[in-house]
Amino acid sequence: MAEPISVARVVRSFALTGILSVGGGRAAFFYDALVTRRRWMRVDEFLQDFTLAQLLPGATFSNLSITLGHRLAGLGGAFGGLLAVIVPGGVILVLLAAFYLARGLTPDVVTSMHGMSAAVVGLVGVTTVRMARPALVSVRAFAIAVVTFVAVGPLRLNTPAVIVVMTAIGLWLHRPASAPPSQAARP
């Protein structure tokens, strides 16, 4: 990134990207807007911010707007970027909710909603498979994902407990090799 981008430009471009990004794989819209078209950052910078957004708690898309906004324009960019992707969708969703709940649904709308919900299951399924392919590269990673799925999905175990236990196991499996004491002295 050559020079800092103004907060106003971040807010404008993020709001536009947010409004256009409907459906699954929404991070791809940011990639297209910021890396491919505007060239505000490099691929490796984007991927670093994306990994961080996935790693930290919270919705990936809003987290990503913060990490990218922060890189482009500091704190103002982080919070401006976040509001730019949340507020328009929030307003639209409340309007849809009001419509959905007030009118009572006609049978035609009910059957279309059921069809759309079924398609959404296909959509989130594919998104999860796409996410899994680059991440589940080892037997350990695969096993952790499967155990987590079975515990929280079919077994309906308490999610916080599963996260704590699986994180402890995961950290232990991937613990850094203890550094030999002589390492610091090496040239």
Next chain:
Amino acid sequence: MSDLLLMTWTFLWLSLLCVGGGLGVIPEMQRQVVTRHAWVSAREFVDGYTLAQLTPGPTMLVVAFVGYRAHGLLGAILATVAMFLPTSLIVVLVTAQWQRLRAHRWAAAAERALLPIGIGLSAAGVYTLARTALHDVVTIAVALGAGLLLYHGRISAILVVALGGVAGWLLL
């Protein structure tokens, strides 16, 4: 009033469980807002999630739908703030320090440990949505068809969901 606070608090702690994205918290969220507190019905929850998919921005805005159903506009606003504010502050704090933190030996371990957990949780989220949304041959076929179209074709997700709506309207 106390129920409004309880709902806000519930979304706040749920937000901290979003490991690897929002989808992973769907099983626990469904348990809380449908089974435990009855703020929405199971059908409304899935429909709200579907509307959130059709709406720009993060799908976790589904909390605004639940909040609106339970407590009107104030409920929607508080649910949204509870869902996004605390985690956003964490992200801002960590992002500002990340260049320093990522050099730490445990940063890579945390990354390798958490990504598979996030994927397992997301898969459980798919499972939870499927249990309500897929209830007959048609809905199962629509889900499989949508998945195949999206996996193999360069087709927009919103169009696939709209096609699902048409299929439901014609066949259900």
